Amino acid sequence: MIAIAILGHGVVGSGVAEILRHNAEGVAAKAGDTLQLKRILDLRAFPDLPYADLFTTDFQEIVQDEEIRIVVETMGGLHPAYDFVKACLEAGKSVVTSNKELVAAKGDELLALARANNLNFLFEASVGGGIPILRPLDQCLAANNVLEIAGILNGTTNFMLTKMIRDNMSFEEALALAQKLGYAERDPSADVGGHDACRKICILASLAFGKHVLPEQVHTEGITEVTLEDVQYAAACGGVIKLIGRAIRTEHGVTCMVAPMILPQDNLLAGVDDVFNGIMVRGDSVGDVAFVGRGAGKLPTASAVVADVIDEAKHLSARKYLFWGPAEAGFVENYRGTAYAMLLRFACASPAEAATRLAQVFGEVRSVTVANGAEGQVAVITPALTADELDTKLAQLGDMTLLRSLRFYN
Amino acid sequence: MIAIAILGHGVVGSGVAEILRHNAEGVAAKAGDTLQLKRILDLRAFPDLPYADLFTTDFQEIVQDEEIRIVVETMGGLHPAYDFVKACLEAGKSVVTSNKELVAAKGDELLALARANNLNFLFEASVGGGIPILRPLDQCLAANNVLEIAGILNGTTNFMLTKMIRDNMSFEEALALAQKLGYAERDPSADVGGHDACRKICILASLAFGKHVLPEQVHTEGITEVTLEDVQYAAACGGVIKLIGRAIRTEHGVTCMVAPMILPQDNLLAGVDDVFNGIMVRGDSVGDVAFVGRGAGKLPTASAVVADVIDEAKHLSARKYLFWGPAEAGFVENYRGTAYAMLLRFACASPAEAATRLAQVFGEVRSVTVANGAEGQVAVITPALTADELDTKLAQLGDMTLLRSLRFYN
Numbered sequence: 001m002i003a004i005a006i007l008g009h010g011v012v013g014s015g016v017a018e019i020l021r022h023n024a025e026g027v028a029a030k031a032g033d034t035l036q037l038k039r040i041l042d043l044r045a046f047p048d049l050p051y052a053d054l055f056t057t058d059f060q061e062i063v064q065d066e067e068i069r070i071v072v073e074t075m076g077g078l079h080p081a082y083d084f085v086k087a088c089l090e091a092g093k094s095v096v097t098s099n100k101e102l103v104a105a106k107g108d109e110l111l112a113l114a115r116a117n118n119l120n121f122l123f124e125a126s127v128g129g130g131i132p133i134l135r136p137l138d139q140c141l142a143a144n145n146v147l148e149i150a151g152i153l154n155g156t157t158n159f160m161l162t163k164m165i166r167d168n169m170s171f172e173e174a175l176a177l178a179q180k181l182g183y184a185e186r187d188p189s190a191d192v193g194g195h196d197a198c199r200k201i202c203i204l205a206s207l208a209f210g211k212h213v214l215p216e217q218v219h220t221e222g223i224t225e226v227t228l229e230d231v232q233y234a235a236a237c238g239g240v241i242k243l244i245g246r247a248i249r250t251e252h253g254v255t256c257m258v259a260p261m262i263l264p265q266d267n268l269l270a271g272v273d274d275v276f277n278g279i280m281v282r283g284d285s286v287g288d289v290a291f292v293g294r295g296a297g298k299l300p301t302a303s304a305v306v307a308d309v310i311d312e313a314k315h316l317s318a319r320k321y322l323f324w325g326p327a328e329a330g331f332v333e334n335y336r337g338t339a340y341a342m343l344l345r346f347a348c349a350s351p352a353e354a355a356t357r358l359a360q361v362f363g364e365v366r367s368v369t370v371a372n373g374a375e376g377q378v379a380v381i382t383p384a385l386t387a388d389e390l391d392t393k394l395a396q397l398g399d400m401t402l403l404r405s406l407r408f409y410n
Numbered sequence: 411m412i413a414i415a416i417l418g419h420g421v422v423g424s425g426v427a428e429i430l431r432h433n434a435e436g437v438a439a440k441a442g443d444t445l446q447l448k449r450i451l452d453l454r455a456f457p458d459l460p461y462a463d464l465f466t467t468d469f470q471e472i473v474q475d476e477e478i479r480i481v482v483e484t485m486g487g488l489h490p491a492y493d494f495v496k497a498c499l500e501a502g503k504s505v506v507t508s509n510k511e512l513v514a515a516k517g518d519e520l521l522a523l524a525r526a527n528n529l530n531f532l533f534e535a536s537v538g539g540g541i542p543i544l545r546p547l548d549q550c551l552a553a554n555n556v557l558e559i560a561g562i563l564n565g566t567t568n569f570m571l572t573k574m575i576r577d578n579m580s581f582e583e584a585l586a587l588a589q590k591l592g593y594a595e596r597d598p599s600a601d602v603g604g605h606d607a608c609r610k611i612c613i614l615a616s617l618a619f620g621k622h623v624l625p626e627q628v629h630t631e632g633i634t635e636v637t638l639e640d641v642q643y644a645a646a647c648g649g650v651i652k653l654i655g656r657a658i659r660t661e662h663g664v665t666c667m668v669a670p671m672i673l674p675q676d677n678l679l680a681g682v683d684d685v686f687n688g689i690m691v692r693g694d695s696v697g698d699v700a701f702v703g704r705g706a707g708k709l710p711t712a713s714a715v716v717a718d719v720i721d722e723a724k725h726l727s728a729r730k731y732l733f734w735g736p737a738e739a740g741f742v743e744n745y746r747g748t749a750y751a752m753l754l755r756f757a758c759a760s761p762a763e764a765a766t767r768l769a770q771v772f773g774e775v776r777s778v779t780v781a782n783g784a785e786g787q788v789a790v791i792t793p794a795l796t797a798d799e800l801d802t803k804l805a806q807l808g809d810m811t812l813l814r815s816l817r818f819y820n
Contacts, residue, residue: 135546143717271680273676285709289540290701303554306553
């Protein structure tokens with residue numbers, strides 16, 4: 001019998017408790033031992049739960065309990081989650097977390113601490129909810145050099161964009177609906193600002209490329225500026241707008257970015273709609289592989305946590321290999337060096353004159369028009385340009401007003 | 411240093427040799443030890459290869475070599491692959507295979523033999539080529555009861571159907587193109603007859619549901635009867651035809667089938683086109699998760715084999731848990747008991763009369779028409795019916811000639 005504690009009885013933590021109790025037999029069969037949920041840390045009391053007696057508000061009751069070998073952290077946020085996880089690892093307990101903020105900020109340090117103490121620190125649920133991605137990325141693609149990872153990593157914004165694309169909703173309407181359905185929080189800034197996706201691409205990039213990639217090193221644009229007009233122009237280009245987190249291997253490091261991008265319809269991720277997440281891994285041997293599923297939600301996320309718990313239960317005295325090193329100056333290269341074909345939209349008095357001017361400056365451009373488009377606008381697709389090249393060309397255009405620019409995922 | 415042998419230097423076997431040699435450093439880092447390719451069994455000689463000296467035509471040189479701890483079987487076919495793999499496991503060597511025919515026919519026996527000898531028998535590459543699916547299914551979904559697995563498991567037929575759907579090619583034209591591009595063999599019957607997909611769904615079902623599911627227990631229809639007209643009618647229903655291998659958990663066992671089915675456009679697998687494979691796993695906690703990638707090809711498949719080799723190298727003295735028990739009478743239930751909504755197409759002199767008659771017999775039906783459809787036909791979508799219910803209703807129709815029936819994936 002292996003005793004387990006849960007820190008934080010919120011959405012995910014209560015789901016973990018539920019699976020451990022309702023699926024106890026199956027879990028024991030997979031783990032090769034019975035898993036006993038012994039303690040749950042929460043400041044609130046849950047007197048009506050059948051396991052109400054497991055609750056404590058005192059972390060010391062968990063960290064000092066030598067019977068508890070595995071601790072599940074589902075509190076979220078950086079503090080006190082970080083302090084508690086660190087204390088558990090120092091006290092000889094393996095840890096499972098679903099906390100992407102914690103892993104994105106402190107993953108290297110906690111992995112090193114786990115290694116030093118011959119323990120495991122697993123966090124499959126921190127990216128893609130219930131989608132198995134970290135373990136396949138680490139193990140199954142062991143024979144590949146990973147060249148790129150790109151993903152739709154935030155279900156809330158994907159739901160909103162899908163509503164804008166399919167149902168012609170405005171950004172504000174889509175956000176209101178997402179909030180009404182419980183997909184978006186009252187303060188939606190971590191989702192719509194791209195910060196949640198940023199943390200997840202940091203975790204994926206760190207694992208795939210071996211050194212910690214910190215959120216503050218990653219250029220992050222959200223979807224707050226995406227309009228219905230953008231959606232229509234993307235459709236006119238034969239694509240859809242998705243919020244993409246993307247990390248590309250470079251000669252000496254990685255470039256990493258979160259931004260709305262136009263995906264061609266035949267891209268593996270273009271059909272990943274609603275609250276689904278999708279992650280594409282490009283390996284030098286395997287080519288493109290995609291993983292799709294619900295990226296959030298109580299039971300999907302909790303099931304990934306429990307799978308990690310089972311894995312740790314089977315490896316109480318053996319280390320899993322999931323690992324990356326500390327962040328290194330220069331490893332994350334400036335995103336401005338990566339070239340993208342762009343959809344540029346300008347205000348102009350004379351579309352014909354503007355088109356001529358754009359062709360002079362950009363060379364070959366393809367113009368894009370939408371049915372019922374606003375007047376006094378011109379939109380073109382440019383060849384692939386780095387951010388610096390784009391700035392230079394835009395400066396050459398003089399007084400043409402750039403209304404909007406969007407990258408094509410290529 | 412761990413010595414390795416490869417049985418069969420064909421497409422996949424040569425790919426494995428290539429990755430082990432070109433990616434030696436990365437492989438060693440992941441495996442925690444150097445992997446030395448020591449012997450390759452093939453009846454042919456390859457005098458121009460830089461590793462020509464490794465070849466042997468004598469299996470005894472491999473099975474009796476105590477230094478060789480891991481054997482890769484990439485010969486294909488049942489014999490002598492089965493005999494060789496068995497001999498290797500009996501001689502204390504762990505085995506990796508990409509051979510779906512072998513695993514689908516003898517998986518339970520070879521897994522039991524590996525377990526008895528404290529060895530590993532892994533076969534990630536036997537399903538979905540380079541797509542990591544067996545390991546995620548076994549490990550990451552450990553916390554789920556798997557309710558269903560459905561997949562596009564054969565790249566050749568998916569390529570052909572995509573050509574029929576997108577480019578209006580006939581079955582024969584699509585097959586000729588697939589053969590020209592090297593996707594289909596000169597004798598394409600294992601692909602177009604559904605037998606290749608059948609072996610793969612057997613492996614997935616065995617692993618997910620715990621008992622061996624044999625190919626001969628699985629009702630298998632190929633795509634040889636799928637016509638351009640079917641494709642058009644499917645489109646008129648808002649769907650696409652895919653060759654689906656499907657296994658559904660029942661109260662006491664599983665139902666399993668391979669057949670062309672109409673998928674609604676918003677299904678996770680509907681956008682999996684060309685030579686790509688896609689596998690959907692439905693878990694009671696995680697919901698639907700899909701895995702998409704190239705299901706065949708030299709390097710994708712070889713990379714999955716090498717990942718298994720790395721895993722075995724790390725677990726030379728520890729068993730991996732991948733396992734299922736022997737086949738059991740009654741475990742695979744008759745496919746005729748599973749209800750499907752059907753697209754039925756009849757020849758008729760008077761469409762109006764026929765529609766009335768169909769409504770009388772089937773109750774609510776939705777009629778389907780296609781632009782430029784052949785005259786003297788009527789097509790309807792029925793409610794969900796088991797095969798027996800359908801037969802009864804068809805008998806009641808008397809002299810109406812059924813031209814075609816297709817299931818809707820639901």
